Amino acid sequence: MNNSPDIPTPWIHRVAVLTTALALLPIFLGAMTTTANAGMAFPNWPNSDEYTMFSYPWLGLIQDMGTNKENYDKFLEHGHRLAGVVIGIAAIVLAGLCWTKRTTSTLTWLGTGVLLAVIGQGMIGGFRVLERMPELAMLHGLFASIVFALMAITATVASSRWSNQEAMLSANSVKGAKIASTFLLFYLLIQYALGGIIRHPMTGMRAPIHEHLGLGILSIVVVGIVSFFEFRSNSSWLKRGMGMVLGLIVLQVLIGLVTYAMKFGVPSMGIVAVAESAGQVISRTAHMITGVLVIGATAVLTIRTYRVGYVKKYSELAVLSQSAAK
Incomplete structure (x- = not known):
């Protein structure tokens, strides 16, 4: 050890x-x-x-x-x-x-x-x-x-x-990736908070169902932009983290659509909403848990991105310092 x-x-x-x-x-x-x-x-x-x-x-x-x-x-x-x-x-x-x-x-x-x-x-x-x-x-x-x-x-x-700093030095610049991943993290926290308001209705407050649904679908676009920056970094560590986030968000959106259908029904598809049905319980619970996983995976991706940027920055400063000393 x-x-x-x-x-x-x-x-x-x-x-x-x-x-x-x-x-x-x-x-x-x-x-x-x-x-x-x-x-x-x-x-x-x-x-x-x-x-x-x-x-x-x-x-x-x-x-x-x-x-x-x-x-x-x-x-x-x-x-x-x-x-x-x-x-x-x-x-x-x-x-x-x-x-x-x-x-x-x-x-x-x-x-x-x-x-x-x-x-x-x-x-x-x-x-x-x-x-x-x-x-x-x-x-x-x-x-x-x-x-x-x-x-x-x-x-x-x-x-x-x-x-393992040596593996990070070969990565490309992550300046754009740091901004993009940080934005995605806060975006998802807001989205999660909206979901919490829906799950915990309060007197006199309208449930932001449509806002939550719209931002959920839009998140696919946002995560696509983040993916562009993360994959451009050419770091396998960041690519794996991005792949996890991307997969979880797609899954979360799909579960969210199922949750919406179970809660409100979709007459055109023959789906009838039944209060406290097995479909409602399973979909709502899965949606909440997947949301937590999405935020956790995004937080990990963000901290990884900052770590790569930190290591590259101080490695470059060390090289400049050595050059100046000569």
Whole structure:
């Protein structure tokens, strides 16, 4: 194992990847909870009814879950809370490794940031229950994508590829790619926020359905422009990242169209909207989870692009400095 202060240890990368993967569990259960309108299954937090987090007879709800809506809601909500505990433990381990192993200061602070973000996300979810505020539910969903992106970035910075500067020097200029990928990231966050408003309707506010749908379709054009700059960089690292983003966005748009059809129906195609049908539940949940993956993949692409630009810039400055010294 390489314990150089300039290179992350393999264990930090492994735990960062595991933490990012585990984060999909509370995200999935949270999406299911929102889809089922089960966010207020319990009136209290952090306890569930009169039970503590770990004493609640959670698995006992399974047998009546199919016929009892209240049990179904409580199964989802308490499962979401337990998944939050799991990701909290993973974040503690990750932060601990980042502080105790000899690694970069950037990675140390990223590990700390992940832990603080997970704690903050849990508190937002708790206050959403205690204050009964749909605005906090929307913020809870939006912040989930940011926390996931931060975890994915940490895993990227902890990878051996991040430290392999020689492979980055052969890339072309990434100035345009940096601007384009940054714009795409903020574009997707706005799009995700609009989706959150639709999923968490608030009194007196119109659901921005058409805006969300229009920006979703337009995102294909935006990602096409970003692809042009990223592929022009001639970096395999950036090309792979761009390919992941492109595939996820196309998938997200397709799932979004299915979600729209399931929610509102398409009479000309014989599709009738049925409230809380399996089609609605599956499509809405898949749309939300894929949205998180899109933001995470775009955040990783953006940080990779900036890394390549940083390495090339300081390599060129080093060459100029050496030339001037001669």
